[in-house]
């Protein structure tokens with residue numbers, strides 16, 4: 478499965494959008510779902526949009542790819558990933574997850590004992606090399622393959638090689654600059670920044686990205 482990118486929870490907008498971008502860039506993607514038929518349906522859409530290679534199956538099928546992205550809602554993270562810890566092994570596993578809570582007039586981060594969804598993922602998958610990335614990229618912009626996705630992707634991991642590989646993956650998305658974000662604990666701040674983006678999107682009726690200046 479060399480060169481493949483698996484996406485667990487890949488049938489949602491964020492998973493489909495990332496899959497379309499990586500397939501367009503020539504990477505083979507495997508879209509995972511609780512329902513293999515739904516995974517296959519999403520893969521068909523991604524292949525026809527991107528002109529690239531995509532297949533679909535269960536989340537366990539996607540977990541066998543070389544690099545595995547997690548595009549689940551936070552509420553599904555623990556129950557979905559705990560049984561896949563063995564298959565995921567020492568793979569690079571990328572969290573796009575943002576634990577948001579929506580209340581009237583406000584968007585907040587759910588406070589987590591681990592500090593962030595990505596750090597909790599590392600605790601659930603102790604052998605995996607967990608990185609956080611892509612939280613700042615809107616699904617709406619990702620799926621719109623006619624336009625580049627402007628903005629930075631901050632990549633955080635405690636494993637230097639995982640950080641480099643995920644930065645290389647992020648750089649495949651036209652318009653994206655990958656930024657080395659240092660250790661996994663910095664995902665707390667990236668996830669928090671995403672909550673701010675969602676609030677700004679509501680206030681300004683916009684779809685925001687982020688860009689760090691001074692680098």
Ligand SMILES: NC(=O)c1ccc[n+]([C@@H]2O[C@H](COP(=O)([O-])OP(=O)(O)OC[C@H]3O[C@@H](n4cnc5c(N)ncnc54)[C@H](OP(=O)(O)O)[C@@H]3O)[C@@H](O)[C@H]2O)c1
Nearest residue numbers: 486488489490491510511548549550553574575612615616
């Ligand atoms: N949407 C965005 O613009 C965006 C941007 C940045 C980051 N994110 C983050 O990316 C993640 C995915 O976002 P999304 O909008 O694509 O999410 P979503 O559509 O709500 O969920 C993605 C997929 O997760 C699976 N899923 C849902 N509930 C589940 C459950 N209880 N157990 C197991 N699997 C379940 C579903 O796949 P199956 O039914 O096929 O199993 C679903 O298609 C989230 O954590 C979000 O915060 C989203």
